[in-house]
Amino acid sequence: MxxxxxxxxxxxxxxxxxxxxxxxxxxxxxxxxxxxxxxxxxxxxxxxxxxxxxxxxxxxxxxxxxxxxxxxxxxxxxxxxxxxxxxxxxxxxxxxxxxxxxxxxxxxxxxxxxxxxxxxxxxxxxxxxxxxxxxxxxxxxxxxxxxxxxLNSLLKNIIVVFIISILFIYIAGRFFSKKAFDPVKEMTEKAKKISATNLDLRLNSNGSKDELSELANTFNEMLGRLENSFDSQKNFVSNISHELRTPLAAIIAELELSLTKNRNIDEYQAAIQNSLSDAKKLVRLSNSLLDLAKASYDPSEISFKQVRVDEVLLDARHQVLQANSHYKIDIYFDQDFGPTSDRGDNEILINGNEYLLKVAFMNLFENGCKFSENTRSNVNISHSPSLLTLNFIDEGIGIPKEDLKNIFTPFYRGENKIFADGNGIGLSLTQKIILLHKGTISVTSVPSNGTEFRVELPHL
CATH class of the missing domain: 3.30.450.20 (PAS domain)
Known part of the structure; x- marks a missing residue:
């Protein structure tokens, strides 16, 4: 019914x-x-x-x-x-x-x-x-x-008037309910026309503040989010296809070239070295994509526990230095933490996922080092009554002003891409991880003078 x-x-x-x-x-x-x-x-x-x-x-x-x-x-x-x-x-x-x-x-x-x-x-x-x-x-x-x-006449009149009134009320109810549900019917017909190929369509809203307008606006907002999600997915597929195609094409070309004629040992070693380099790029890209997928999960599906941020930073520093021994990374504490502070270890403790936080910190360390001529990145740790603040600072080439607004966009690479290799996933992944931990990340940069990423996380 x-x-x-x-x-x-x-x-x-x-x-x-x-x-x-x-x-x-x-x-x-x-x-x-x-x-x-x-x-x-x-x-x-x-x-x-x-x-x-x-x-x-x-x-x-x-x-x-x-x-x-x-x-x-x-x-x-x-x-x-x-x-x-x-x-x-x-x-x-x-x-x-x-x-x-x-x-x-x-x-x-x-x-x-x-x-x-x-x-x-x-x-x-x-x-x-x-x-x-x-x-x-x-x-x-x-x-x-x-x-x-x-009395009998009154009873008969009451019965007649009652029956006529009920019929009139039912007819009037049908008429007014039809009028009331016409916008719903119109919204239903419009919604049936919306598919993945025309997510730009929107439901009509009369501009008032009634429940139907609120429903239409809410549905339109959902469509907007879906449209953005589909667009992001299309861009993601397009970008990832390009990122995968380039190193794969390079590996295939290198190997085919090696097979065209007999070569000496040095030439074969150079071809193997080039192929290995491209293969490592693919591995880094795959790992970044897996981490990006984890950071995009529903927060309820990710395990959170009490984590010491200083220990996570040390682990991230160790892994970055293990892969790049020439990098220089230092960690500084602007205030006292632990037993000497008023609240003990609480200022350095947050509720988070240790693996994802380590990935985010590693990305910030690597970013600071690879875009700096001195390959150095420092992090300063401070706290307020409710927030733990991490300032990742480098003295590198900086980020041009026109690129700052896009640095957290997946696969975006600005003018600095000629300075160091990358796939454009690191910073977008870092932002997702920080937001997943109910924190914020911001950036300030001056070209040729360095960049500072400021991360704020709520501590216990």
């Missing part, structure tokens, strides 16, 4: 329930009012006839003739008068005697002063009447034909 239909039915049922309660209150209020008014009328008729009988001394026959004459054209009130000894003093029609009074009834009326009850659909009232210091019992009964007719 469609939401539109469910909402229409639900709205109709709720409205029907409210109308039913309202109609019931009206009907039962009218019923109570009719009953009270008729009992009041019975009491007045009984007292009037008692006054005619006792005070005006109207003869019994005259009163009975009036009753019988009126009874032919309307439901006349039947009155009976008793003394407290249950002796009948007057009755409008003994042969009819609808009430059929009993001694117990007379005694109850005498004791209570007044009673009211139903005899089938006839209403009966009994009351104590005092005349010349004597108490008499009067009963009066009648059938409220006019009141019942009005």
């Amino acid at each position: 469609q939401i539109r239909t469910r909402l229409t039915i639900l709205f109709t049922l709720i409205t029907a329930a409210l109308l039913l309660v309202f109609a019931s209150v009206i009907y039962y209020s009218a019923k109570e009012d009719r009953e009270k008014e008729f009992y009041s009328s019975l009491k007045k008729e009984a007292i009037t006839k008692a006054n005619l009988f006792f005070d005006a001394k109207v003869e019994k026959k005259t009163l009975q003739d009036i009753y019988r004459s009126n009874r032919l054209i309307l439901h006349e009130v039947e009155v009976a008068i008793y003394d407290n000894a249950f002796r009948l003093l007057y009755h409008d029609a003994v042969d009819i005697d609808f009430v059929k009074e009993t001694p117990e009834m007379i005694n109850e009326i005498y004791q209570k002063g007044e009673i009211q009850f139903y005899q089938e659909d006839w209403q009966v009232i009994g009351l104590r009447y005092e005349f010349e210091s004597k108490n008499y019992i009067i009963t009066a009964t009648a059938f409220d034909q006019y009141g019942y007719n009005k």
Whole structure:
């Protein structure tokens, strides 16, 4: 069942329930009012006839003739008068005697002063009447034909109006629910047209702040992220294809050239050395891609634990120096850490993944060294109440201003690519790792004077 239909039915049922309660209150209020008014009328008729009988001394026959004459054209009130000894003093029609009074009834009326009850659909009232210091019992009964007719007419009108109202409400609910869900239908049709080949399409938003506009804006934002992701993936595939093709082509060309004719040992060694160099480039590229994939995981799938940043820096330094023995890397502490500080080791501890952090620090060390003529990179460590700050500083060639905004873009290589080999993954990978650890990384650089990368990580 469609939401539109469910909402229409639900709205109709709720409205029907409210109308039913309202109609019931009206009907039962009218019923109570009719009953009270008729009992009041019975009491007045009984007292009037008692006054005619006792005070005006109207003869019994005259009163009975009036009753019988009126009874032919309307439901006349039947009155009976008793003394407290249950002796009948007057009755409008003994042969009819609808009430059929009993001694117990007379005694109850005498004791209570007044009673009211139903005899089938006839209403009966009994009351104590005092005349010349004597108490008499009067009963009066009648059938409220006019009141019942009005009540039945009211009930029929309520039922008719209720049915018509429900039909009208259902039709109106269908109409307004259709109007309300037209934008949803339009959004659905538009969404069906969106595929991987036309992610630039967007849902229409009316610019208001209602829920549908918010949904459309949220969906459009998601499409924007997907479009960027697809574009990044296309660029990634294009770039990685190029990066892989170049060293592979070089290896193949070198080996084919070596096979064209017999060569001496030095020439074969040179060909092997060139092929080995290109193979190492492929290995570095593969490792960088694997690390980039790990850094792109959902944070919930990566194991985090308490890590000492100084130990990770030392491990990163050791691995970089092991692969490049001519590099020079120094680590400086601007403040006291450990037992001599106020908070012990907490300032140097962070919640992180040791392997990924080591990869990030190695990239920053290698970057500083390979783009510096003195092949030196230093890191200064300091802390604040909530952050651990690492400043990676070199005295290298610097980064041109127009390249600074793109250095964290995967596979981007600026003007400095002629100075050292690389694949353009290192810095983008480093940024992903730092962001994964809820930190920040920024860069300042002056061409020919060096570069500084500032990394801030929340410590324990």
